[in-house]
Amino acid sequence: MSYISTLKLVLMEKEVLNSAADPMGAAIYDYYVNGNADTLIVHSSMFEDDEIPVEDLFRTLDAMPLVERIALEQAKGRILDVGAGSGCHSIALKELGKTSVAIDISPLSVEVMMQRGLDARQVNLFDESFTEKFDTILMLMNGTGIIGTLDNMPVFFERMKQLLAPGGSILIDSSDLRYLYEEEDGSLMIDLADDYYGQLDYRMEYKDILGEPFDWLYVDFETLAIYAEENGFTTELIEEGDHYDYLAKLTIN
Numbered sequence: 001m002s003y004i005s006t007l008k009l010v011l012m013e014k015e016v017l018n019s020a021a022d023p024m025g026a027a028i029y030d031y032y033v034n035g036n037a038d039t040l041i042v043h044s045s046m047f048e049d050d051e052i053p054v055e056d057l058f059r060t061l062d063a064m065p066l067v068e069r070i071a072l073e074q075a076k077g078r079i080l081d082v083g084a085g086s087g088c089h090s091i092a093l094k095e096l097g098k099t100s101v102a103i104d105i106s107p108l109s110v111e112v113m114m115q116r117g118l119d120a121r122q123v124n125l126f127d128e129s130f131t132e133k134f135d136t137i138l139m140l141m142n143g144t145g146i147i148g149t150l151d152n153m154p155v156f157f158e159r160m161k162q163l164l165a166p167g168g169s170i171l172i173d174s175s176d177l178r179y180l181y182e183e184e185d186g187s188l189m190i191d192l193a194d195d196y197y198g199q200l201d202y203r204m205e206y207k208d209i210l211g212e213p214f215d216w217l218y219v220d221f222e223t224l225a226i227y228a229e230e231n232g233f234t235t236e237l238i239e240e241g242d243h244y245d246y247l248a249k250l251t252i253n
């Protein structure tokens with residue numbers, strides 16, 4: 001079996017989540033129904049535990065960071081909102097008079113999106129039985145996270161070629177995590193023998209629900225552009241945010 005088809009199998013195994021192991025979806029559901037939620041905790045072997053403010057997952061257009069607002073402005077035609085969460089970007093698109101299909105592996109998030117009147121489907125981005133075509137593929141809030149690791153880049157770009165309509169493009173944001181490793185003199189404390197510094201392992205917890213661990217990729221613009229080029233895509237830097245974050249546009253060569 002080829003390298004790419006083996007990787008595909010590994011990714012496909014993830015499929016979608018079960019509602020008993022969907023911590024983020026449970027937090028989104030609680031917030032939608034009750035107007036508040038408990039603490040959504042993110043564990044990682046590399047960092048101290050962190051918290052995701054659940055209300056941030058319901059942010060409105062005016063509260064979104066610049067790179068997200070620009071992505072929503074530039075999105076056109078038939079739009080796919082990937083890893084859509086509470087559906088905040090699809091709601092904003094609707095307000096801008098645009099139409100999107102929102103996909104997520106989280107059953108509870110998809111339930112909330114449907115209740116919010118969105119065209120939402122419980123679909124894993126890597127599931128090839130989802131065969132529709134889109135003019136814009138939106139991947140926001142560190143959209144590169146879903147790629148998981150740099151090794152998955154070839155599978156990701158193959159999949160993008162299947163989902164993009166002719167002339168279509170991907171709008172994706174990420175951050176360069178180099179600031180976590182910067183010394184006072186500006187030099188970087190990175191061990192080159194380690195994995196790429198933006199590859200993290202996460203595990204979410206909400207109330208008594210502990211999710212499965214998953215890989216989550218942050219990637220600097222130059223590295224993204226190199227992988228895109230190798231896989232037949234052109235990368236354009238659309239906007240830089242104020243904290244090492246950026247929005248990129250990827251189009252098929």
Ligand code: SAH
Pocket residue numbers: 024056057082083084085086088103104105106109123124125126140141146
């Ligand atoms: N885009 C939203 C949510 C970001 S959190 C926002 O900006 O607020 C990332 C989301 O991606 C989660 O809801 C998670 O369930 C979803 N996700 C992770 N892997 C996925 C995959 N392979 N396919 C589809 N959705 C995925």
